[in-house]
């Protein structure tokens with residue numbers, strides 16, 4: 517078959533749109549907020565319900581496959597990327613925004629085969645922007661082609677980063693020290709939308725030059741990774757090495773010059789890989 521994944525790609529776009537509709541409706545209702553890894557790592561019934569809707573739809577169309585979903589992993593499912601065709605899902609990226617009514621919330625669905633990302637779909641559902649990209653076929657927002665910015669001078673850039681959910685003082689100190697150094701290069705500005713998936717789409721459209729974060733998960737960035745690359749951008753590790761989806765560290769940028777300049781300023785801290793063996797409780 518010449519193009520084995522086109523049907524899956526088209527279907528993912530439809531599923532993301534339906535999931536976004538559910539999120540929009542749920543945002544108008546009272547919500548019960550719970551916490552996960554820390555008191556600032558939030559989850560709602562909508563995150564869990566929307567993930568189930570997405571997985572049920574994908575299984576209904578393509579049968580049982582491999583899935584890495586944020587809420588399934590939180591409930592004890594394995595988080596290992598194998599060579600099998602694998603769906604990587606964040607049902608609600610920007611849960612804190614969703615809870616507070618801050619208007620950037622995204623559905624993120626990616627698909628990998630042989631550990632390589634084939635396509636990614638990010639639906640920024642409150643803005644009604646459907647971002648999508650397939651390996652080798654370009655990146656789009658609402659069906660219009662998108663491209664990264666051509667800025668090469670860091671002093672003419674806007675950079676995005678996030679604070680994540682780790683509030684240990686030594687971690688927060690490193691995050692702010694990095695941001696301070698980047699701000700003082702000086703860059704035109706620092707931003708953050710509160711959703712990693714949307715941040716990557718902002719790199720892909722050229723609205724900003726780069727987005728970096730330590731502490732994100734594979735489901736936050738898998739779809740965005742394809743979108744950034746297909747829009748002409750680059751992905752790297754925060755130490756300048758190759759991008760590793762499961763490492764929880766990433767720099768995405770419009771070009772290598774901007775990425776390298778940011779990497780010079782990043783003060784890294786340790787995070788546990790997404791695919792680290794789960795420690796069994798005694």
Ligand SMILES: O=P([O-])([O-])O[C@@H]1[C@H](O)[C@H](O)[C@@H](O)[C@H](O)[C@H]1O
Pocket residue numbers: 558586606608609610611612678679680681709710711712713729731732733736
């Ligand atoms: O929990 P969630 O809202 O799906 O995802 C979070 C968002 O993408 C946020 O922008 C990023 O800073 C965090 O690292 C993520 O965990």
Ligand SMILES: [Mg+2]
Pocket residue numbers: 586606608609610712735736
């Ligand atoms: Mg997320």
